[in-house]
Structure formats: structure tokens, C-alpha cells
Amino acid sequence: MSVGIRAALSVLAVGFTGYLAVGALLWTTPPANPMVQLVAVACYLVTTWLCIFWKAQRTARADPITGELGRGALLPAWAAVLALAAAVLVPNASWVAAGPEARSLDFATWSLGAIGALMAIVMVRGRPWVAWTGVVILAVEATAWIGPAAALALGVVGAVLWVAIAQLLTWLVDRAASDTAALTELQRAASEWLATQEGTRRERRTQVQRALALAGPVLTRTIEQQGRLDAADKQRARIAEEALRDELRGAALLDDAVRHALGAARDRGAVVSVLDEGGLEGLSIEERARIRAELARVLTGAISERLYVRASRHDEIAVTVVGRSASDDGDDRVDLWHEIARQA
Structure with missing residues (x-):
């Protein structure tokens, strides 16, 4: 009234x-x-x-x-x-x-x-x-x-x-x-659900477009060669497959700089594994940007043969980067250990 x-x-x-x-x-x-x-x-x-x-x-x-x-x-x-x-x-x-x-x-x-x-x-x-x-x-x-x-x-x-x-x-x-x-309240809940669905669809379209950009050339090459790929083509296919896996398992950790650093590490022959378990949840946009920038710097300077990037729900540490390489006696050794704090 x-x-x-x-x-x-x-x-x-x-x-x-x-x-x-x-x-x-x-x-x-x-x-x-x-x-x-x-x-x-x-x-x-x-x-x-x-x-x-x-x-x-x-x-x-x-x-x-x-x-x-x-x-x-x-x-x-x-x-x-x-x-x-x-x-x-x-x-x-x-x-x-x-x-x-x-x-x-x-x-x-x-x-x-x-x-x-x-x-x-x-x-x-x-x-x-x-x-x-x-x-x-x-x-x-x-x-x-x-x-x-x-x-x-x-x-x-x-x-x-x-x-x-x-x-x-x-x-x-x-x-x-x-x-x-x-x-x-019902209308508000419905609007929020529709907005969530629209955001999910938009994110799905973005992922599909990125997947096509990554895998499209490899698939085209595979079809042209009828599956008979040389070593270079197989290397590109492996890199594309790992990049797609990054998008599925660690999308929150990725931006253009991190993707470029991951691609450079794989181009030199390193095996990289990225896994996000919610390490960036609850952080502001600025904090996420800081963590990604630091992660990109660490990956760019890494020389390890195998790199493991993991984002956990730890109270203080958001991302841990571990690098392992073969030693002279044939055993693996940890040659990189870097932790990125949740708060600066």
C-alpha cells in the first residue's frame, strides 16, 4: 500500500x-x-x-x-x-x-x-x-x-x-x-537459475570454442593423414590433449599467460599435470589474478622434466608447483617446490 x-x-x-x-x-x-x-x-x-x-x-x-x-x-x-x-x-x-x-x-x-x-x-x-x-x-x-x-x-x-x-x-x-x-522469491530464484544456466551455457560455448581451437588442427591433420602421424604430429596431438585436460581439470587456474607458460613447457618436452581442487574459491578477482601471474612466472622459469600444479583447499596455500627430474643415478629428484599463498 x-x-x-x-x-x-x-x-x-x-x-x-x-x-x-x-x-x-x-x-x-x-x-x-x-x-x-x-x-x-x-x-x-x-x-x-x-x-x-x-x-x-x-x-x-x-x-x-x-x-x-x-x-x-x-x-x-x-x-x-x-x-x-x-x-x-x-x-x-x-x-x-x-x-x-x-x-x-x-x-x-x-x-x-x-x-x-x-x-x-x-x-x-x-x-x-x-x-x-x-x-x-x-x-x-x-x-x-x-x-x-x-x-x-x-x-x-x-x-x-x-x-x-x-x-x-x-x-x-x-x-x-x-x-x-x-x-x-520464486521469481527471484527462477531468475537466478536462468542466469546460472545462461552462464553455464556461455562457459560451455567458450570451452567448446577453445577445444576446437586446440584440437581442430590436430584432428584435421589426423584425417588428412588417415591416422598415420609422424613424431612431430604425435607431439602436437599430445600437447593438444594435455591442454584440453587442463581446461577440464584446472580452468580456474588458467589465463592467457598461464596457458602460454604451460604450452612452452610442453614444447620443450616437459610433462605437465594441472589439477584444481578449489584452491581459488572465495578469493577476489584481484587475488586470483595475482596467483595466476605468479604461477605463470614459476612455470616460465621451470626446467623440470615433469611439472605438477595443484590447487587445494588449504587455509594458507592456494597453489603448489612441484617439479621432478631424473638424477644421474636414475632416480627422480625434486628440483622445484613453490607454494603460492592464498593472501598476499
């Missing part, structure tokens, strides 16, 4: 309660105690307008998803108590002011509709128990002063209906707000 609609409803409520109050001041025969009647009307108007306007705009409970659709600000406890006090004092004061002979006249029974309207406002402001308590108090007072039949005929039924309708409308608005929030 927009602020403009709420303001219009507030003005409507003020006009309606003012109209009810005017009914208490229109009499052909003056009441027995006119000053008591005037005080009762003033007390009613002050209480009602406080319940309408007190912090209703400034503390409205705007839902982050549905905006202003939900119910307005909760009526403060002291204002709810004041409304109950008005439900007790205003009708009694009106009947006292009217005198024994005029208790069934309009200016004496105006409080039945007036307190019903006040309790409807209290209901809308989120105090249902207070509203129904006020209606019960009103019905008991009217029965005591003018009898049950006259009480039902002159306004108690209307007061009950107003409060019941206010509760129903409030429940419907809250339900609409809840349903709107649920639908909005």
Missing part, C-alpha cells in the same frame, strides 16, 4: 469519525448535562485521531520485498489502553449526559457507532485482542443502560460487523503480502 493510499484512508477515517462525533452534538432537546457530552466527544476525537496518526507514517513496517503492501505500524500499548479507556468512559458519559428520558435518542447512542469505529481502527493498527475487548465492553455497557434489544438495534451489531470486517481485511492484506513475497 503506497503512502498516498494510506494518507487517503487516514483522511477518510478522520472524516468518518468526525461525522460520528457531530451526531453527538445535534440535539433538538438539550441533554441533561451538555458539558459532559462535550467532554466525551472531545475525549473520543483525541483518542481516535491519536490511534490513526501516532507514528503510522514514520514506522510503517515496509517489507523488503513487498514494499508498503503489509500492515502499518503496530499501535503502541499506551494508545491501546487509551482506546479501551475511551470505550469505557465515552459511552457511559454520553448516557449520563443524556439523562434518563433521552438514553435512546441519537445524541445518546452515538457512542455505539463511534466506539465501533475506534475499535476497527485499533484492529487495523494490529491490536485485535484490544479491539474485541473494546467491543465486548461496549456491548455490556449498552445492555446495562438501554437493554439488550435496544443495544442490538441501535449500534452494537454494527460495531461488531465493523471490527469483524476490519479483521478480515487486515488478514487478507497480510495474506496478500505473504503471497506476494513468496511469488517474488
